[in-house]
Amino acid sequence: MNNSVEYLSNKKHKVIFVMGCTATGKSKLSVDLATFFPSEIINSDKIQFYEGLDIITNKIAESDRRGVPHHLLGVIQDPDADFTAAEFCRLVEDSIAEIIGRGRIPIIVGGSNNYIEALVENPIADFRSRFDCCFVWTDVALPVLNRYISKRVDQMVEAGLVEEVREMYVPNADYSRGIRRAIGAPEMDSYFKSEKNDDSLLKSAIQEIKDNTCTLALRQRGKIHRLRDELGWRIHRIDATAVFEKSGEDTADVWMNTVLKPSLDIVGEFLNKEHKDYRIETMSKNGFTTNSGYGELKAK
Secondary structure (H helix, E strand, O other), X not given: OOHHHHHHHHOOEEEEEEEEOOOOOHHHHHHHHHHHOOEEEEEOOHHHHEOOOOOOOOOOOHHHHOOOOEEOOOOEXXXXXXXXXXXXXXXXXXXXXXXXXXXXXXXXXXOOHHHHHHHHHOOOOOHHHHEEEEEEEEEOOHXXXXXXXXXXXXXXXXXXXXXXXXXHOOOXXXXXXXXXXXXXXXXXXXXXXXXXXXXXXXXXXXXXXXXXXHHHHHHHHHHHHHHHHOOXXXXXXXXXXHHHHOOOOHHHHHHHHHHHHHHHHHHHHHHOOOOOHHHHHHHHHOOHHHHOOOOOOOOO
């Protein structure tokens, strides 16, 4: 662990976690929170720690970060490297120390719940005794989320998913380690192996990506329930379903009323700070909501 965290033992600092299944708006919410509170964002999606495959790993684009510093995205250059929970904890703790050292609040966002559990529940590091934690969970009803996942995968294909994975394709690659574990890489293997690149194989691969992503979302949701129900984590559930049922201009208003405002209340109370409604109205009038993708949600 970095020596810079030693001073933290004298004061219990606050850390915010934004949790949720894949494609439920975690990245968007974390950036929104960081525009209201002096914060920096730490990635906790273990696949996004690897460099490359930005489309299938759905790394947040620079334009969507709105100037908010993001840590631990694409920091592992070896695509075959193992990335353990212990390494995750060390890197996240170092980033927390750096952010707090600048007088700012760490917001940890991602869907790798096993690694988040390893960080928070580590008896040796004793994270809980050193940090006050606020857990915010963006949840979406599974039937609605599954439909959105299907749409999002189609958008990823249009954005160049096939070409991106092809560039990293290696015959007989090991899909059980490194960045090639990412959903979207192993599913394309049969298609790339076919000399004719059969369209039916591509269609099958895309459907498999959709199915596996939906399965991942179900598994992630179950882990969050376990953290809350079995380990007793106080997790604040934000129901974002209505956002994903809307489209067009209405999406921005629904996001603000059903996701952003409740989250600001939760985090504001946790930080002992108040937010004002006019700040949200000003944000909307200045066009931040539209320019940052609320009109057509590109959720994380």
